Amino acid sequence: MGTFELLQRQKAVEAINTLEEKYRNAKYYLNFDGALQLMVAAILSAQTKDTLVNEITPGLFHRYKNVDDFANAEPAELTEYIKRVSFAENKAKNIINCCRIINEKYNGKVPDKMDDLLSLPGIGRKTANTILINAFGIVEGIPVDTWVIRLSYRIGLSKSDKPDKIEEDLKAIVDKKYRKNIAYVLKEHGHLICHSSKPKCDSCPIKGICPKNGV
Ligand code: SF4
The missing domain is CATH 1.10.1670.10 (Helix-hairpin-Helix base-excision DNA repair enzymes (C-terminal))
Known part of the structure; x- marks a missing residue:
């Protein structure tokens, strides 16, 4: 140098x-309780204001309380709950598919490894780092x-x-x-x-x- x-x-x-x-x-600026809520909130926050996500999530997490609830959600109903965020339909699909994979491959728990998180739909490096840091206290990036x-x-x-x-x-x-x-x-x-x-x-x-x- x-x-x-x-x-x-x-x-x-x-x-x-x-x-x-x-x-x-x-x-971190999104409200959540546990890794699942953080993952969902982080997916919703792409190209959407944090304040809007924080307005939506209390109602959403009241209706959908665990991985099974999201994995079995009707796409149209979930979309209705999140319709104020951008790309709501697509994000609803990603949340449902993430939770199905989490059930099938990770025993119903949001994974705590970078590569596993990156394999989930709608989750890129930024979101994976956010989940690792804020839900698991793991600072990889x-x-x-x-x-x-x-x-x-x-x-x-x-x-x-x-x-x-x-x-x-x-x-x-x-x-x-x-x-x-x-x-x-x-x-x-x-x-x-x-x-x-x-x-x-x-x-x-x-x-x-x-x-x-x-x-
Ligand atoms: S550009 Fe931003 S960081 Fe740099 S001096 Fe101005 S206010 Fe500070």
Whole structure:
């Protein structure tokens, strides 16, 4: 690693440490109780606001209480419960099929291995990482959502716009103890200060080290 890269890396690490300190209470934003509810909520949240998912899930989880309930759900009825989220019909199908596979292959329990989670319909790496971290306390990787993609580029943590590469870049600079919540820290910072069109750089705790990419 050359001097320039080393300096960039030091700045990135400093930026992460500063943000972790500022947003130390940042946590996952969907409401759930247990791995099944988290899996369902995470599937619903794709291209849908978290607040909307949190509005829908209490009624949904009252009607469908366990893996069997979802595995045996009528697609039309389940779709009705979740009709306010985007791609509701498709997400209903994925939830039903996930739960059927969980019953057939995993003894009715949401699996706690990355490869097993990735084999379920509607579950990509971001959701799998989210489930591993928040339901099982297993920190294998970092969930990369649209907030993480935008903030990572702006702060100079990654030059890529590809989630897998961003996750790799972040894993190289984010201390292990921060990996479980760095995604939520970045989201909080994007939400409160680093807005996409008008970031509040003057009041930003990392204004002295941020390259302000795209500002
Ligand atoms: S300095 Fe500006 S662009 Fe950089 S993280 Fe802070 S608010 Fe965002």
